[in-house]
Structures are given as structure tokens and as C-alpha cells.
């Protein structure tokens with residue numbers, strides 16, 4: 001991790017964060033469309049991260065929105081949760097924002113799910129694997145973590 005920035009995490013509940021449009025524009029410029037989906041599904045009420053164990057978190061660094069990440073019920077297995085809509089702005093990467101978002105979501109998941117899954121983009125595989133996710137090839141998934149068998153955050157830290 002570079003530096004020691006103070007990262008504040010907040011659950012997103014009623015409205016998307018104020019500078020969400022900037023985040024979305026940066027994601028789109030990089031070719032990531034999933035924040036468009038997040039905004040559209042949020043506006044339509046189709047995905048509000050409000051089911052059992054579901055959650056959308058926003059990460060702020062010095063008051064600026066630095067990233068988002070969420071958990072929803074895994075469509076192929078209701079006993080699991082799936083990581084979704086995970087994005088850290090380029091200027092804030094490799095400073096631990098993604099890790100803190102993921103660890104908070106994993107902590108949140110422990111009481112509600114047996115496992116956490118992802119259908120990850122290949123460029124992010126090292127990030128998920130550094131958190132302890134294991135590669136899988138089933139149900140359109142790329143990675144999973146068994147919460148009953150895993151010390152969350154291993155092998156690279158707390």
C-alpha cells in the first residue's frame with residue numbers, strides 16, 4: 001500500500017453519493033459500464049442492495065468519493081452473496097481503498113452468507129486473490145470465498 005490515507009466507508013442507502021457522476025464518468029472512460037448499470041438499476045429500484053446481507057458501500061478519502069463496492073444475494077445460490085459494482089477511481093488505486101471496501105463487505109457477509117462469489121474481470125484477479133478468493137469455474141463465476149473455512153483477508157494481511 002502507498003501512503004496512509006484515511007479512508008472512510010459509508011453505507012449507501014437512499015441516494016447515490018453526490019459525486020457519483022464523476023466516478024461513473026471515469027469508469028466509462030476506462031471502458032467499464034457497470035456503474036451505468038448501477039445508476040440505472042438504482043433509479044429504477046431494480047437493485048438497491050437492500051435484501052438480506054446486501055449492502056452498497058462508498059469509500060471517501062479526504063471527503064472525496066474514491067470508490068464503491070456492493071454485495072447482493074448470489075442469483076445461483078441464495079446462501080451466498082456476490083460482490084458487485086466494485087470500482088476505485090484511478091487516482092486512488094493501490095492505496096488500500098478496494099481492500100477496505102472488500103474487507104468491510106466480507107465482514108458484513110459473515111452473519112448472512114456461507115460464501116461470497118464474484119464474476120471478476122481478469123485485470124482484477126490479482127486483487128481478489130490477494131484477499132483470499134479462490135478461482136472457480138461454475139455458474140458464470142470466476143472466484144469464491146468460503147466464509148466458514150476462511151480467515152477473511154488472508155493471505156496478505158488483516
Ligand SMILES: CC(C)(COP(=O)(O)OP(=O)(O)OC[C@H]1O[C@@H](n2cnc3c(N)ncnc32)[C@H](O)[C@@H]1OP(=O)(O)O)[C@@H](O)C(=O)NCCC(=O)NCCS
Pocket residue numbers: 001002032086087088089092093094095096097098099100118119120121123124126127128130131156
Ligand atoms: C480492482 C480494484 C477495485 C482494486 O482497487 P484498489 O483500491 O486499487 O486495490 P487495493 O489498493 O486495496 O489493493 C489491495 C491489494 O490487491 C492487489 N492488487 C490490487 N490491484 C492490483 C493490480 N492492478 N495488480 C496486481 N495486484 C493488485 C495487491 O496485492 C494490493 O496490495 P498492495 O497494493 O499492498 O500490493 C481497482 O483496480 C479498480 O477499480 N479497477 C477497475 C474496475 C475493476 O476492475 N473492478 C473490479 C471488477 S470485478
